[in-house]
Amino acid sequence: MMQHTSDDLWRDFPKTATEFEARFATEEDCRAYWIKARWGGQPACARCNSRRVWTIRKGTTFECAECGHQTSLTSGTLLEKTTKPLKTWFRAVFEISTRRTGISAKDLQRIMGFGSYKTAWTWLHKLRAAMVRPQREQLGPFVQMDEALVGGKGGPHKELVLVAAEANGRVRFAHADNNDEGTLKAFANGQVAAQASVVTDGHAGYNNESLGKRPHDAVVQTKAERRENDAVQSCHWTISLLKRWLIGTHAGAVRDKHLQAYLDEFAFRHNRRKTNGVGRIAARVIEQLVLHKPLTMRKLIDETRRCRWFRSAQTAA
Numbered sequence: 001m002m003q004h005t006s007d008d009l010w011r012d013f014p015k016t017a018t019e020f021e022a023r024f025a026t027e028e029d030c031r032a033y034w035i036k037a038r039w040g041g042q043p044a045c046a047r048c049n050s051r052r053v054w055t056i057r058k059g060t061t062f063e064c065a066e067c068g069h070q071t072s073l074t075s076g077t078l079l080e081k082t083t084k085p086l087k088t089w090f091r092a093v094f095e096i097s098t099r100r101t102g103i104s105a106k107d108l109q110r111i112m113g114f115g116s117y118k119t120a121w122t123w124l125h126k127l128r129a130a131m132v133r134p135q136r137e138q139l140g141p142f143v144q145m146d147e148a149l150v151g152g153k154g155g156p157h158k159e160l161v162l163v164a165a166e167a168n169g170r171v172r173f174a175h176a177d178n179n180d181e182g183t184l185k186a187f188a189n190g191q192v193a194a195q196a197s198v199v200t201d202g203h204a205g206y207n208n209e210s211l212g213k214r215p216h217d218a219v220v221q222t223k224a225e226r227r228e229n230d231a232v233q234s235c236h237w238t239i240s241l242l243k244r245w246l247i248g249t250h251a252g253a254v255r256d257k258h259l260q261a262y263l264d265e266f267a268f269r270h271n272r273r274k275t276n277g278v279g280r281i282a283a284r285v286i287e288q289l290v291l292h293k294p295l296t297m298r299k300l301i302d303e304t305r306r307c308r309w310f311r312s313a314q315t316a317a
């Protein structure tokens with residue numbers, strides 16, 4: 001049985017570098033926190049779920065007193081098979097959580113003193129994966145939807161991004177191949193509550209077919225009208241912040257096939273912009289490192305440019 005103790009754990013998470021150094025001074029400190037996040041304090045056997053376990057291999061593994069199965073601290077999590085101490089991972093989590101706008105692989109490499117860029121890149125992708133909650137609540141009750149073209153700095157190639165935004169609230173993005181009815185429908189069904197009221201511009205793809213029974217306002221505006229009172233202002237505002245972030249933090253160097261992961265990180269940060277507290281964000285990331293299935297290097301590299309939501313929307317339908 002997985003314990004969900006994040007509400008307590010974030011209160012316990014350090015908010016400053018000094019607090020961090022004190023709280024997670026040793027590998028044992030990090031392990032204790034990890035065990036709290038993963039098992040609520042007392043490790044359980046991965047095979048028979050017994051809590052009668054012995055600590056072996058310097059505390060990195062538990063052997064079950066009932067069935068003899070050995071469960072490692074990180075097996076079955078995003079950190080499976082890591083060769084680095086938890087302390088190093090916690091430091092990385094802290095670094096990405098304290099920076100409002102995130103961090104590039106190059107910066108992480110420098111800060112952590114990693115020998116290779118590839119290591120830093122892999123770590124960032126795992127941490128980014130931890131920034132997406134598996135079962136996120138759909139947006140509502142008032143949602144704007146729009147699309148934008150996002151591209152690398154100076155590059156001629158642009159990628160289509162769908163955006164759904166609550167007025168002054170949460171956002172979701174999807175990297176999409178096109179903005180036809182079927183694609184918009186999959187996006188809406190994945191991210192927008194079935195009862196939500198939707199506002200869009202005049203694009204014909206937003207209709208009864210794509211939006212279903214949701215009340216829908218298609219607002220056609222001139223530039224002057226939009227300047228006065230933009231009907232999809234939250235979308236436009238979010239997109240401009242997103243573009244600035246991609247260029248500012250990542251120097252526009254985002255590959256097409258990884259764009260969705262970056263969109264997810266941006267949404268994670270954006271949706272927590274009013275949550276002041278490094279602790280809450282860092283604790284959430286560690287909780288997700290625990291809950292998320294392992295992600296191999298192969299999987300990271302093979303990540304297709306098709307968005308995850310689109311695939312899951314299709315299989316769910």
Ligand SMILES: [Zn+2]
Nearest residue numbers: 045048064067
């Ligand atoms: Zn067992």
